[in-house]
Amino acid sequence: MRIPAIPGFDPEAFQKYFKNTGWLMFGKVLSLIVGIFIAKFLGPHDFGDLSVATAFAAIIAAVGTLGLDSFVIREVLDEPAKRDEILGTAFWMRLAVSLVLVPASVLIYIFSRSIAEQQGTDLTLIITFCASALLFKSFNIIDSYFQSQVRSKFVVQVQNVCLILSSIIKITFVLLKLPLVYFAFALVIDGLMLAIGLVIIYHRDKLHIRNWTFKTHRAKSLLSKSWPLILSAVMVTLYMQIDILMLKHFAGSTEAGIYSSAARISESWYFIPVAIVTSVFPAIIHARKTDPPRYQKRLQNLYDLLIIISVPVALVVSVGADTFIHLVYGDQFQGAGIMLSIHIWSGIFVFLGSASGQYLLAEGYTMISFYRTAVGAIINILLNLWLIPLYGGLGASIATLIAYFSATFFILVFARTRHQGLKMLKSLFLISLIQKIPRR
Structure with a gap:
């Protein structure tokens, strides 16, 4: 597996991690x-x-x-x-x-x-x-x-x-x-x-x-x-x-099963950000101790990398969700395609959240990490109470997407971590990637 050269990303560390896991x-x-x-x-x-x-x-x-x-x-x-x-x-x-x-x-x-x-x-x-x-x-x-x-x-x-x-x-x-x-x-x-x-x-x-x-x-x-x-583990779960x-409570077992079939596919690649972040974060932490500007640059590069991977996958799966569900499950799970087409976009914020979560731990902001998980859980529950009775599994998919986005960017609320939220926004809207394009 050959990894392209990306600033701040160590292909050898990445390949070693994948080999070991x-x-x-x-x-x-x-x-x-x-x-x-x-x-x-x-x-x-x-x-x-x-x-x-x-x-x-x-x-x-x-x-x-x-x-x-x-x-x-x-x-x-x-x-x-x-x-x-x-x-x-x-x-x-x-x-x-x-x-x-x-x-x-x-x-x-x-x-x-x-x-x-x-x-x-x-x-x-x-x-x-x-x-x-x-x-x-x-x-x-x-x-x-x-x-x-x-x-x-x-x-x-x-x-x-x-x-x-x-x-x-x-x-x-x-x-x-x-x-x-x-x-x-x-x-x-x-x-x-x-x-x-x-x-x-x-x-x-x-x-x-x-x-x-x-x-x-x-x-x-x-x-x-x-x-x-x-408390954190309960909130995450x-x-x-x-x-x-x-x-199950609002729409019944069948709707829960259709939604679960879509979520199982959507969440199947969540191990990828863990692999990437685990492989590159030691180098990022080292830069924090020796070269703070480089530390911030490497964090931006990491967010960019995660966007480069997650957005195209979300786009492809979203467009072909109905076909994909039909190929995998057949005709039994009608309605799972539209749920998957929305739920898959949550992966972008899971990717960014994995990296920013490591940043919070490195900086000792454990309570902020807990708060954002709690906020995500509360938003998810409230939106589910509103959307599931109206739209069933589709409503649950929308609630999940909004909750993941809210939790990921909750760090914008705190002055100490706001700059990291802005870095993630720059990556999400491709601003930092565009800035890296060489100008003639």
Whole structure:
């Protein structure tokens, strides 16, 4: 893969990152293909119910992580001799919270479902299975340990082995024409397989989870540091998932399924900005310390690069959305094309948001980062309340686009970050790119 020469962009770093994360990208592509296969089999209604259940479980899971992952990495690096205490305390905290959240999430669904839902498809068992997968996510603490040792490749290998096995199981369920509940149960199997795989590689490192210990003082210390991240995680998940839940409530399962089919394709390339930003940001941070003007120039170049990639893709997909949906899903998901043609433009602001998010972290503006996520979530909910009853999934697509735009450019509100918002606007309207064209 040859990358064009772009000012401020390091092709070698980019290619190295892609080489190191090739399996990760393979996993994302495989997940998309299997997801499309399942959607075509289930049809809009059942796929909508499955999407609602997984969205509901994702919001619960955002609380269950307790925001501990990044702090566990830092704690293990700071106190390697206390590894078993740190990992053990974090594990038991997450497991205890998950044991409370699983039944709580089922009860929340039972008491919040509408009369129509009570008379129609009962999602209680589906929700139970999707939420139960949260129990196994407690073992993701092992992933944090390997990240602290800069050995994440072992975790990625386990994840992809599990993904391949999971894909085989789900495709088998499709071939056997099993009902929806089996695909929800498959999520429990996914969690169990990954937990077993993580334990295996941890023991292969001549370490044992039986040595993990729980310390109250450590638990208090971790919680005191991580609670803002819990709020941020919940806001991010609400931001990403609330539209599906609201579609189910206002427009029904079929509309939620049609929208989910479009959103799945639209969001399938969101790993690209993460890859780019991860590859180039170390050089940008270095410039911040040594050459501030160059730092600002490299940030502008990064925004330009993300626009160069995202706008043409959004334009092509938007124009050919109906044809694309027909080729991928057939005739079952009528109406998904117009949703995709609007939703795909949200990717532009996801790209810019990935870069500006790293800028906020580098500058220590963590609360501004939280505020803009919260603003995006609130705008998304309010617009969904207005637009979904009127336009269904199309309204949800419009709400998502406006919310992503608002959150991305929320930094214009603050004097400290306004210049970055202006840089992104210059890239969005191609002003900075035009200024780079050589004049004769």
